[in-house]
Amino acid sequence: MTASQFANITWAGKTVQIEYQWVGTSDDDRPLIVFLHEGLGSVAMWKDFPQQLCEAVNCRGLVYSRPGYGKSTPRATDDTWQADFMHRQAFEVLPALFKALSIDTEKQKPWLFGHSDGGSIALLFAARYPSNTSGIIVLAPHILVEDVSINSIEKAKVAYQTMDLRSKLARFHDDVDSAFWGWNDIWLSPDFRHWNLTQAIKTITCPVLAVQGLDDEYGTLEQIHGIKRVLPHAQLLELPNCGHSPHRDQPEDLIEACVSFISPKP
Numbered sequence: 001m002t003a004s005q006f007a008n009i010t011w012a013g014k015t016v017q018i019e020y021q022w023v024g025t026s027d028d029d030r031p032l033i034v035f036l037h038e039g040l041g042s043v044a045m046w047k048d049f050p051q052q053l054c055e056a057v058n059c060r061g062l063v064y065s066r067p068g069y070g071k072s073t074p075r076a077t078d079d080t081w082q083a084d085f086m087h088r089q090a091f092e093v094l095p096a097l098f099k100a101l102s103i104d105t106e107k108q109k110p111w112l113f114g115h116s117d118g119g120s121i122a123l124l125f126a127a128r129y130p131s132n133t134s135g136i137i138v139l140a141p142h143i144l145v146e147d148v149s150i151n152s153i154e155k156a157k158v159a160y161q162t163m164d165l166r167s168k169l170a171r172f173h174d175d176v177d178s179a180f181w182g183w184n185d186i187w188l189s190p191d192f193r194h195w196n197l198t199q200a201i202k203t204i205t206c207p208v209l210a211v212q213g214l215d216d217e218y219g220t221l222e223q224i225h226g227i228k229r230v231l232p233h234a235q236l237l238e239l240p241n242c243g244h245s246p247h248r249d250q251p252e253d254l255i256e257a258c259v260s261f262i263s264p265k266p
Contacts, residue, residue, distance in 0.1 A: 004043060004071055009096040011067065018044050018097055019071040024054025031134065031262065032103070032110045034094075035063040036118030038140075038245075039183040045172045049247045053113070054257050057262050064097060064109075068182045071112030071256035072174035081186045083195050086117060090124035105132040111262060115139045116218065116244065118181070120197060123227075127203045135207035137258055139246045140216055143197040143226050145187075152217045153187045160184070176224075201230055209235035209261045213242025213249060235261065 004019045021043055025035070035050050037043075042065040054061040066089055068075035075081075098105055111134045114122030119141030120159040126133040142149065159165040160180055186192055208231055210224040221238065228234050237257050242249040 002102050006071075007097060007101050009093065011093055016067050016073045016093075017042065018064055018067070018073075018093075018100070020062060020097070020101070023051040023061035023063060024057075024059050027060070031057070031059045032108060033057070033061045033113050033262075034110045035057050035061060036094075036112060036114035036121050037063075037065065038116035038118055038165045039187070040069075040169060040179060041065075041115065041118065042072075042172045042179070044070060046247075049251060050113075052251065053255055053258055056259050057110070059262070062101070062103075066093060068175075069173060070179075071174050074178035075182045079182075081182050083186065083189070083192050085182075085186055086120050087124055087200075090121045091128055094121070094125055095129075105129070109134040112136045113258075114141065116168060117142065121208045123197060123201045123204065126206055126208075127201045130203060130205045133206045134251040135209075135262065136204075137209045137211065137261065138224075138227075139211045139254075140213065140219060140244050141210060141223060141227070142219060143201065143223055144191050146219055146222070148220060149218050150188065150193075153184060155186070157184050179215075182205065198226060198230060201227065204231055207261065209237065209257065210234055211237040211239065211246050211257070213244065213246055215236065215240075215242060216244045218244045 002021050004021055007018045009016050009018055043063050046063055050063045065072040067073055109132055112122035119138030122136045122138050126136050173179040208224045210227045212221055212224045222264050224236050228236055239250045246254045
């Protein structure tokens with residue numbers, strides 16, 4: 001991937017620096033795919049997958065790190081995220097980034113490619129801005145909180161405190177504690193157990209491809225089956241031999257599905 005660039009946005013009354021990279025074709029007339037990372041992700045953690053996908057589809061790609069992640073402005077130590085943190089990313093941060101980068105989503109509606117928490121953010125954006133979204137691809141998205149999710153997040157907390165998870169994540173974040181505890185604390189908060197997007201996503205009208213691995217340790221197939229019940233037009237892809245990160249576990253099958261979804265044959 002190319003070197004990171006930085007854009008300043010105003011969010012929550014403060015100036016926040018957002019790390020981003022352009023990948024894929026430089027042709028402004030080609031479709032734009034915006035990549036939304038997981039709860040512990042960043043620009044660097046995607047590695048070269050966004051470039052691979054954009055080359056396969058012949059698209060432009062925008063990859064960015066949300067506030068608190070990667071090289072973006074860290075979360076303040078006294079800033080505790082609330083249960084609406086993904087809503088705020090979808091309704092405040094992402095539109096502000098589009099504005100900072102002079103991306104007019106009315107003239108060129110982006111495709112959103114979201115993983116895990118990023119998938120939930122993509123769903124929320126598409127629901128709030130249906131006329132500004134070409135389509136969404138969501139990998140292992142969350143629409144409700146399941147016991148399996150909480151159990152795995154509790155295990156991640158133990159691994160971060162007692163094993164080498166912190167040092168592994170530190171390669172991808174300037175302030176690794178900002179990234180980890182912002183995510184871990186809210187997901188394990190009692191207030192978050194009732195978080196649910198079932199009603200919120202009913203207004204989505206764009207094409208939807210929802211993908212989940214059959215061995216996902218952070219969610220069951222109910223996550224994407226629930227999307228299908230609410231949005232009958234959604235397409236589902238269930239991948240065998242695949243955990244929570246289909247773009248790492250089954251990249252070839254995923255890219256093939258994305259090419260067919262974004263550029264279907266006539």
